[in-house]
Amino acid sequence: MGGSRGSPLPGTPQGYHFPEWAYKTESSPGSRQIQLWHFILELLQKEEFRHVIAWQQGEYGEFVIKDPDEVARLWGRRKCKPQMNYDKLSRPEKQLFTWDLTPSSAPPVPTASSRFHFPPLDSHSPTEDAQPGRFSGPSLVPSNPEALGDGGERKPELPELEDGSSDWRRGVDLMASRNAVGAGGINHQKRKPEIMLPLFTRPGIYPDPHSPFAVSPLPGRGGVLNVPISPALSLTPTLFSYSPSPGLSPFTGSSCFSFNPEEMKHYLHSQACSVFNYHLSPRTFPRYPGLVVPPLQCQMPLEEQPQFPIKLQPPPVGRKNRERLESAEESATPQLASPPPRVKVEPSVDKEAEREEPPAKGKDKNEKEEGSGMAAAPGVGLEEEKGPVFARPAAPSWHPTPPASSQAAFPAEEPQEQGESS
DNA sequence: ACCGGAATTA
DNA sequence: TAATTCCGGT
Numbered sequence: 001m002g003g004s005r006g007s008p009l010p011g012t013p014q015g016y017h018f019p020e021w022a023y024k025t026e027s028s029p030g031s032r033q034i035q036l037w038h039f040i041l042e043l044l045q046k047e048e049f050r051h052v053i054a055w056q057q058g059e060y061g062e063f064v065i066k067d068p069d070e071v072a073r074l075w076g077r078r079k080c081k082p083q084m085n086y087d088k089l090s091r092p093e094k095q096l097f098t099w100d101l102t103p104s105s106a107p108p109v110p111t112a113s114s115r116f117h118f119p120p121l122d123s124h125s126p127t128e129d130a131q132p133g134r135f136s137g138p139s140l141v142p143s144n145p146e147a148l149g150d151g152g153e154r155k156p157e158l159p160e161l162e163d164g165s166s167d168w169r170r171g172v173d174l175m176a177s178r179n180a181v182g183a184g185g186i187n188h189q190k191r192k193p194e195i196m197l198p199l200f201t202r203p204g205i206y207p208d209p210h211s212p213f214a215v216s217p218l219p220g221r222g223g224v225l226n227v228p229i230s231p232a233l234s235l236t237p238t239l240f241s242y243s244p245s246p247g248l249s250p251f252t253g254s255s256c257f258s259f260n261p262e263e264m265k266h267y268l269h270s271q272a273c274s275v276f277n278y279h280l281s282p283r284t285f286p287r288y289p290g291l292v293v294p295p296l297q298c299q300m301p302l303e304e305q306p307q308f309p310i311k312l313q314p315p316p317v318g319r320k321n322r323e324r325l326e327s328a329e330e331s332a333t334p335q336l337a338s339p340p341p342r343v344k345v346e347p348s349v350d351k352e353a354e355r356e357e358p359p360a361k362g363k364d365k366n367e368k369e370e371g372s373g374m375a376a377a378p379g380v381g382l383e384e385e386k387g388p389v390f391a392r393p394a395a396p397s398w399h400p401t402p403p404a405s406s407q408a409a410f411p412a413e414e415p416q417e418q419g420e421s422s
Numbered sequence: 423a424c425c426g427g428a429a430t431t432a
Numbered sequence: 433t434a435a436t437t438c439c440g441g442t
Contacts, residue, residue: 036435081436087424092435094426 036092039075049074 043049044063052070055063065071068086076084 079435084436088436088438090424091426091437 034078036075036089039078040071040093043071043074 040053043053044055047054052067052074053063053065068090072084072086072089075089076082081088
């Protein structure tokens with residue numbers, strides 16, 4: 001897709017053209033499968049996965065994948081692809097996070113530290129344009145991987161569960177092989193670089209740097225909500241084909257988005273639909289003052305997903321052989337002038353290719369933080385309440401988080417997923 | 423080990 | 433279309 005669509009979203013400042021995926025809806029109602037980027041967002045919205053993937057605290061719209069392997073695993077569960085690896089997952093993901101802005105001014109080029117940077121919509125940032133063609137680390141994304149907290153890498157138990165499908169949660173294989181995980185509070189030497197995906201660079205102006213959804217009810221400046229939202233989110237039309245039009249505040253001179261409360265409300269509503277679409281527990285849905293989530297017509301059978309996704313895939317068959325007719329014909333490349341993706345992923349971890357969680361597996365799963373709290377609560381998605389969805393103490397610095405302590409710090413009482421015992 | 427392309431598939 | 437998978441290059 002080198003050629004980005006020429007359809008700028010309404011309200012797109014500077015006439016930026018966002019990636020195609022940003023325009024399309026999450027997925028066709030009942031048709032398309034869940035999109036990877038949506039899945040990522042789901043994880044981001046769940047605290048249960050904060051150990052795997054979470055919003056970066058310093059920067060809004062920036063999230064880090066602490067456990068690429070785990071993310072891949074979860075994704076594999078979701079798609080019933082036991083063989084899913086981060087390598088596989090990263091393929092689409094890379095593209096996913098590849099922006100193809102029309103102006104080619106500031107592509108999200110990851111720095112050496114494996115970070116994705118989504119250039120702020122503000123194209124006139126002096127610092128932004130520092131290096132055309134390459135991501136210019138404004139100030140948020142220096143090329144210091146270590147600055148990130150690789151020093152605080154904790155890999156606690158695997159929170160797994162997740163997603164309203166409530167099917168693949170049974171696995172709970174967790175990463176037993178994870179070994180110590182920071183029991184000493186110090187990451188081993190080289191675990192896996194956390195991937196940082198700064199969506200928007202906005203140096204601390206938002207009180208709650210956890211999720212774009214975790215917006216505080218308090219109005220931003222000028223009575224508008226300063227709700228930084230990731231491009232994917234903000235640009236997701238959703239069922240209502242509503243696309244929030246973040247307007248840059250001329251005053252700030254920076255990439256500060258201002259949403260009207262009303263629009264935001266609408267937007268959140270759309271998000272609610274998404275939640276339902278993907279069987280997300282309402283708890284994940286951010287609360288918004290005055291936000292009412294009317295009966296969404298997008299509800300779908302929750303039991304849609306297979307109870308036992310275990311699918312034995314045929315041997316690799318070695319593919320169809322790429323030796324097709326090769327011949328000399330290939331000299332001509334069909335695709336021409338296709339700007340290659342400029343984003344690179346760095347994470348990578350391949351750890352072990354442990355199998356998924358076959359139902360027959362007698363192996364005991366490691367303990368998970370959620371432990372035995374789940375199961376039951378068949379009310380898929382009836383959970384509401386939960387005030388502090390994202391309300392997390394949020395220590396100023398999350399890296400130094402004590403390994404074990406962090407676990408206990410968060411009550412793992414989310415019965416969201418019912419064990420669904422057949 | 424990571425990155426990326428490309429063919430295959432749902 | 434997007435995702436999955438394979439495979440080669442660096």
